[in-house]
Amino acid sequence: MEDAVRLQHVNKTYKDFAISDLSFTVKKGYVTGFIGPNGAGKTTIIKLMLNLINQDSGIIQVFGEDYTTNINEKKQRIGFIYADHHLYQHLTIKKMKKVIAQFYKKWDDTLFDSYVNRLQLPWDKKIVNLSKGMGTKLSIAIALSHHAELLILDEPTSGLDPISRREILDLLAEVMQDEEKTIFFSTHITSDLEQIADYITFIHEGKLLLSDNKESITEQYGLVRGPVDLLDDDIRTLFVNVRETAIGFEGLTNQAALIRRLMGDHVVIERASLEDIMVYTIGNP
Numbered sequence: 366m367e368d369a370v371r372l373q374h375v376n377k378t379y380k381d382f383a384i385s386d387l388s389f390t391v392k393k394g395y396v397t398g399f400i401g402p403n404g405a406g407k408t409t410i411i412k413l414m415l416n417l418i419n420q421d422s423g424i425i426q427v428f429g430e431d432y433t434t435n436i437n438e439k440k441q442r443i444g445f446i447y448a449d450h451h452l453y454q455h456l457t458i459k460k461m462k463k464v465i466a467q468f469y470k471k472w473d474d475t476l477f478d479s480y481v482n483r484l485q486l487p488w489d490k491k492i493v494n495l496s497k498g499m500g501t502k503l504s505i506a507i508a509l510s511h512h513a514e515l516l517i518l519d520e521p522t523s524g525l526d527p528i529s530r531r532e533i534l535d536l537l538a539e540v541m542q543d544e545e546k547t548i549f550f551s552t553h554i555t556s557d558l559e560q561i562a563d564y565i566t567f568i569h570e571g572k573l574l575l576s577d578n579k580e581s582i583t584e585q586y587g588l589v590r591g592p593v594d595l596l597d598d599d600i601r602t603l604f605v606n607v608r609e610t611a612i613g614f615e616g617l618t619n620q621a622a623l624i625r626r627l628m629g630d631h632v633v634i635e636r637a638s639l640e641d642i643m644v645y646t647i648g649n650p
């Protein structure tokens with residue numbers, strides 16, 4: 366399977382933070398959800414992918430080559446969606462369209478008009494005055510109208526009400542009907558990804574914790590409940606983290622099949638949500 370983006374052993378050090386030996390791929394034709402708590406390094410990694418900052422070492426390839434090779438062509442093929450950041454803040458959508466259309470070889474004016482109308486974006490409002498949800502929708506409409514193949518979204522649903530969130534997720538799901546498109550989507554709202562992601566990449570403190578397809582993660586992980594007296598030292602090694610209460614334990618395992626074989630009759634094993642995986646892996650559940 367072709368990769369839209371590939372990171373190999375990437376390092377980037379700031380004074381108080383480092384991306385360390387990070388390797389993962391973004392598969393072409395799929396939605397990859399990029400999760401991690403505040404300050405995990407998601408935006409830094411997105412900036413590295415887009416060549417907005419440079420890595421100290423390691424290799425980053427976009428569409429199979431270094432970003433700077435055929436850079437203009439790459440910019441045509443990528444749509445970067447970031448709710449708080451817009452060019453042309455003081456133009457109306459109508460005026461911005463005229464400016465931006467010149468930059469993109471594949472710009473489709475009719476398609477853009479249809480998105481603006483359908484998403485009920487106000488043609489005559491200055492971009493600076495758009496709400497957060499409208500700004501995100503506008504960015505997506507722009508990316509789709511220049512036929513971007515790779516959409517990179519930095520927390521597109523954060524701070525949005527459930528209706529706007531749903532509209533954006535529906536729009537992205539619609540985009541994915543086109544099998545040539547790839548979406549890389551950072552968020553800490555893991556429930557968004559339960560709906561639309563095919564792959565999950567999970568980072569914490571600049572390090573990779575998990576990068577796999579969602580079905581494998583669902584099979585591998587489980588939330589287990591049972592009596593505390595079952596937890597001997599060997600059994601504990603099968604858990605990522607365990608919470609003990611007066612009535613029993615609840616723990617996250619990444620060896621659900623083995624737990625089922627060993628303890629199946631004595632415990633209850635449920636599907637672990639992405640939120641469970643995040644909380645148990647990095648926090649104190």
Ligand SMILES: Nc1ncnc2c1ncn2[C@@H]1O[C@H](COP(=O)(O)OP(=O)(O)OP(=O)(O)O)[C@@H](O)[C@H]1O
Nearest residue numbers: 379380381382401402403404405406407408409410
């Ligand atoms: N230019 C910079 N100089 C120094 N430190 C930086 C710089 N940019 C980011 N950082 C630090 O890198 C760390 C990761 O930040 P980043 O914005 O990548 O995290 P994030 O996962 O996107 O967080 P959030 O979910 O809160 O948006 C933070 O500690 C941040 O302060």
